[in-house]
Amino acid sequence: MKSIKALLLAGVMMPGLALADSSHYNLIEGAYLQGEINGVEVDGFGVEASLEFFDRILAVASFTDLGLDDDTAGTDLEGDVKSIGLGYIFGRNETASVYGSASYIDSDVRGRLGAFTFAEDSEGVQFELGARMNLSPEAEFFVAVKHTDLGEGDEETTPGVGLVYQFLPALSGTVTFDRNADDDMMGLGLRLNF
Numbered sequence: 001m002k003s004i005k006a007l008l009l010a011g012v013m014m015p016g017l018a019l020a021d022s023s024h025y026n027l028i029e030g031a032y033l034q035g036e037i038n039g040v041e042v043d044g045f046g047v048e049a050s051l052e053f054f055d056r057i058l059a060v061a062s063f064t065d066l067g068l069d070d071d072t073a074g075t076d077l078e079g080d081v082k083s084i085g086l087g088y089i090f091g092r093n094e095t096a097s098v099y100g101s102a103s104y105i106d107s108d109v110r111g112r113l114g115a116f117t118f119a120e121d122s123e124g125v126q127f128e129l130g131a132r133m134n135l136s137p138e139a140e141f142f143v144a145v146k147h148t149d150l151g152e153g154d155e156e157t158t159p160g161v162g163l164v165y166q167f168l169p170a171l172s173g174t175v176t177f178d179r180n181a182d183d184d185m186m187g188l189g190l191r192l193n194f
Helices: 002-016
Strands: 027-037 040-054 057-068 075-092 096-113 116-134 139-149 155-168 171-179 183-193
Touching (some): 027 057, 027 171, 075 116
Antiparallel strands (some): 027 040, 027 183, 057 075, 075 096, 096 116
């Protein structure tokens, strides 16, 4: 809770600071994901995109596809999560920015255990609050907290961190790590700024 208050305070204070061309929000990013969800090892890929279409106003979207990390005869599990929403950059200067977003989210999980099959489709909302900090002209560190609510008591809050390193003017590598009480996920990817 203290970290959320600190991010909100920074967001309130930063709009009056000089704007700079740091922390690009016009981007698309793809990543290989691997981790554990409810004790089950999974892997897959994720795609995220954001676009600053008015000063400080963002359009955000993501797609994640995960499945069992190890193939076991007679067992299969896969799922995908889609989201689309709007965000706002509360403040930014030469070295940092603070943002928030609210998205509609749709989750689809399918599985098979022997002859038994199941499918579950849920929808809800996701809120994200984060800060991005430039460590150098090439490196950026970020922290974020996501709160997902799929209704009927199915909600979770997940903090995450990441590092972005710019290889070329428009191309960067990314490393991310998210963890909550039940799940953890690590990502390794590429980001294209435009």
